[in-house]
Amino acid sequence: MKIENFKLRINKGFTLMELIMVIVIFTVIASVTFYFFGGFNKKEILEKDAASLTALIRNARLLSVTSKDASPFGIHLESDKAVLFEGSLYVAGGLNEKTVEFSREVYMSAYSINNGGPDIVFTRLTGETLNYGTVKLSLRDDSASTTITILRTGVIQ
Numbered sequence: 798m799k800i801e802n803f804k805l806r807i808n809k810g811f812t813l814m815e816l817i818m819v820i821v822i823f824t825v826i827a828s829v830t831f832y833f834f835g836g837f838n839k840k841e842i843l844e845k846d847a848a849s850l851t852a853l854i855r856n857a858r859l860l861s862v863t864s865k866d867a868s869p870f871g872i873h874l875e876s877d878k879a880v881l882f883e884g885s886l887y888v889a890g891g892l893n894e895k896t897v898e899f900s901r902e903v904y905m906s907a908y909s910i911n912n913g914g915p916d917i918v919f920t921r922l923t924g925e926t927l928n929y930g931t932v933k934l935s936l937r938d939d940s941a942s943t944t945i946t947i948l949r950t951g952v953i954q
Contacts, residue, residue: 905932
């Protein structure tokens with residue numbers, strides 16, 4: 798009677814199926830991560846653009862209060878940018894003009910300014926404005942928005 802030695806076969810590698818499953822699992826995890834954390838990045842971009850616009854408006858008011866060049870200053874609003882200008886009326890390419898362009902993901906979805914138009918002009922020395930109201934910035938995919946409020950006193954909320 799012969800006794801056969803049975804040897805255990807030990808595989809020292811991965812099968813193709815195991816490799817495919819690992820790749821699928823990593824792909825699913827990466828997709829979920831980018832989906833959820835991608836929105837945070839867009840909201841940060843919106844907040845950055847809102848902060849830039851707020852700083853530009855405050856700068857225009859400050860220049861009016863300090864009466865630089867004995868002139869009032871204002872902000873001209875467009876859907877993709879805001880322009881600080883010198884004088885009572887906006888003229889493209891004027892002196893002391895400073896532009897803040899919004900990111901590609903952000904646009905000015907609405908504004909409601911007293912007296913209608915897209916300009917906010919601050920009075921010399923007092924910094925008050927007759928063009929008070931709100932400016933709304935939104936993400937292009939409409940997932941978030943923020944509103945900036947300019948009071949009659951020129952203060953921003």
